[in-house]
Amino acid sequence: MSRGPDGAPAPFPAGKKARRKAARALAAQRATALAMAQKAVLASGSFAEEFADIEAVAAHHGNNHEVLVARFYKRDRAPMFDLVGTLEFEAVSEDRRVLDALGHARAHQSTTREYISDLYEGEPLDLGFASQNWQRAVRDRKRPGMLDRRRFEALVFTYLAGHLQAGDVAITGSDTFANWLDQLPDWEECGDKLAQLCEETGLPATAAEFTAALRGRLEATAAEVDSGYPDNADLVIDANGIPVLRKQRAKGVSAMAEALEAEVKRRMPERTLLGILSRTAYWVEWWRRFGPASGSDPKLKDPFGRYVLTTFVGGINMTFAEAARHISGVSAHELSAITNRHLSVDKINEAITDVVNAFMRLDLVKAWGDGTSVAADGTQMDTFIDNLLAETSIRYGGFGGIAYHHISDQYIALFTHFIPCGVCYLGRPEAVRYAA
Structure with a gap:
């Protein structure tokens, strides 16, 4: 590389012919960049439209x-x-x-x-x-x-x-x-059941009694909050009368909880996810639900291993190409063919039923509940913006919908349905009764 009088690299080679060649290359690059910019502007309309948009944005500052x-x-x-x-x-x-x-x-x-x-x-x-x-x-x-x-x-x-x-x-x-x-049901259908409902829930049966009871609860709650405000370090009301709830700092883990965690880890051996899937497939034999749509036997050398691997890859949302790179002895084409030809929604649901039924036979399940109640909660899921069911969630701070889950007291997922963020179940109880 040639250098200038001060020792710095020269912008062009020292020879005239080389300098002319470098200048032509630089001019060609600039012309190409200018042509690309012109093409991008013309694709969006014209220069006049671009300037109009810039002026419109400049004239309407403030997130308009x-x-x-x-x-x-x-x-x-x-x-x-x-x-x-x-x-x-x-x-x-x-x-x-x-x-x-x-x-x-x-x-x-x-x-x-x-x-x-x-x-x-x-x-x-x-x-x-x-x-x-x-x-x-x-x-x-x-x-x-x-x-x-x-x-x-x-x-x-x-x-x-x-x-x-x-x-x-x-x-x-x-x-x-x-x-x-x-x-909504007609009054003729639910009017006769109102007395029984009020008796079971402990609510007043008439509108006047319900209003009086609700007003009394609100007044009692307001009085309790007012009396406890001086000692409340989390709630602050500023000079403008706006209440502000301070963020709570996480409490440290107690020594008893740490000891319990250590004991559970000591007694429970560490298992891999693929190993757990293989063991349940061996004992429950849910993999036999899979197979060709014709009902014939699968023409696979190792149907047990292939079905377990395919279920594992699909369950962790891994692509077939990624799985083939990290798992030896299997190809992306093979996993794709098994998924498209041997698996279906009905077959997967039948396999899930086998696992749930086997889980219900465990003694540990009975220690959690009797299966007559269910907990309901939602999880925000991101979706495309151009979706009529999607909207901004104030609680989760994202855009999408709510996957509303119902989990049995025996830790079994009963069903899940997708609802908009603005939908709210009346009362939204944390535990509701359901027919087993």
Whole structure:
């Protein structure tokens, strides 16, 4: 490498011919980079559209993303209007403002002008259900009584999806998005059982008694909280009257708990997950549930080992290629073929039933419970954003849904179903009775 007068590396080779070649290569690289940048900008529209987006963002600081939603909604506009034209919506409550806005948007579906009137059936359209950011995005101070058509359509479909998630809007004839009021039992069916229910739960039987009892419990709880506030080091009410709950520091593990853990580890030998799976397969023989769809015997040299390995790989969510790299004597093609040809949902459920039935015969199970109660709890699961069942969870701080589990008091998973984050079971008891 040639160097300059100060000893630093020269930007180009010392010879003229070499310098010209290096300069041409650098110019070619810059031209290629510029062409790629131009291609990326043109693919998104044009330079004018990019500058317009930059100006829109700069003019709406403060996390106001609503002004940019219409741009991404544009390509799905036609199928979304076709969908809402096919489905029949109904308001669950007396609030029909979202459906009125949807009707106004459908009335101007074929309109090509940028702004439309906000008059719906002779009255100004009520957009009080939308946030202030959305209302500012669809209205222009220079055009009173007009709505930005593209942004207004994005607003309507955004809030329609949200109301479908919350159950405020229903789809006639649907299963998942049906009117939940229609699924409640009639008073004629449950009225006769009210007295028995109140007696079993200890609740008052009349509305007046129920209200008085609830008010009394609230007053007693408030008095107890007020009297214990001076000694409560976790709850602080600031000068503005806002209560703040301090984070609790984790308590240290007691010596008795450490001794118990050490004794359990001493008596319980360490087992590998694959070893546990192999032992249960040997004693319970759940692997015999698997096989070809024809019902014939599997044409495998070692069906026991292959089925155990396939179950292990699928259970830990490992890909077949990863399993083949880490487990000798098996290929990714073999594991894939066994999964597709020898396993099915029904066969896996039959194998699970065999394991649960064998587990129920253990003496240790009887020490945990008698199988007449179940604990219910949920786990937040991440999902794609464009999913009507997905929403932001305040409790878990993520976006997705809740996998709601029901676990027997004998440590058996009874069933799990997926619900939105906003769904709440009334009372949400930690333990509910179920029919065995």
